[in-house]
């Protein structure tokens with residue numbers, strides 16, 4: 001059975017025992033603005049309370065992007081919504097951790113910036129072999145530290161995590177499997193079938209056992225929440241600087257940033 005709910009920036013569908021949450025802003029490569037995060041938060045709350053749902057699939061619409069993080073066209077010193085930096089991103093990230101059901105990232109294209117952090121936070125991740133992964137913070141005047149750095153380091157190792165954040169290269173789906181960031185890469189045409197195999201399997205498992213297992217994994221890394229919170233307030237201060245604004249402006253003007261004129 002497929003049930004749907006009405007949103008503007010996302011799609012929310014129940015397929016069998018799985019909730020599929022799709023960021024639906026393909027023109028900006030599924031970047032999120034304040035409204036997108038409000039809707040994602042609502043959708044995760046809906047699924048959390050739905051006893052008929054065994055697992056949650058988070059994805060992006062189209063074939064270009066899973067999610068490219070904050071919408072840079074809605075970023076003027078701060079983003080356009082509520083919360084510390086104009087995005088209630090800490091609430092969404094907390095919900096992905098706290099919802100007592102496995103969350104699967106279905107990575108259909110670029111997972112960049114805040115989109116990369118979402119993949120890091122999801123319990124499982126499966127990607128099309130065309131997907132690309134990477135961090136851009138120091139290129140665009142931002143950083144999403146805490147879950148984005150410390151949890152990433154637990155997953156891929158310290159050296160790799162530092163490489164990802166400092167050099168801002170993009171990585172293929174195969175490379176993401178090799179570093180442990182995602183579980184599996186499959187041809188794009190087989191992505192939905194592969195995700196559905198996992199959601200069908202999860203639907204056969206004991207929901208209570210899954211919930212306790214998720215909580216047990218979380219308990220071991222939950223102090224990272226404090227680092228994330230601290231970093232979010234640090235980013236707010238950073239966004240007020242000309243150095244950060246140079247990164248956002250350069251991305252929107254499609255040019256290379258020149259950060260050194262602000263720090264030399």
Ligand SMILES: CC(C)(COP(=O)(O)OP(=O)(O)OC[C@H]1O[C@@H](n2cnc3c(N)ncnc32)[C@H](O)[C@@H]1OP(=O)(O)O)[C@@H](O)C(=O)NCCC(=O)NCCSC(=O)c1cc(O)c2ccccc2c1O
Nearest residue numbers: 028029031068069070071072089113114140142143144235
């Ligand atoms: C994803 C890319 C590597 C793709 O590059 P490519 O060259 O293939 O394509 P284009 O660059 O031309 O992009 C196509 C098209 O999409 C638009 N677009 C892509 N990403 C965004 C975006 N994030 N916001 C707005 N628009 C976007 C692009 O402008 C093009 O539109 P046209 O109309 O010209 O066709 C590359 O696009 C890329 O690197 N994108 C990422 C850009 C980025 O800066 N992302 C935000 C990083 S910061 C962040 O995500 C973030 C989020 C948080 O929630 C935080 C919370 C707390 C602290 C920090 C946070 C934070 O840093």
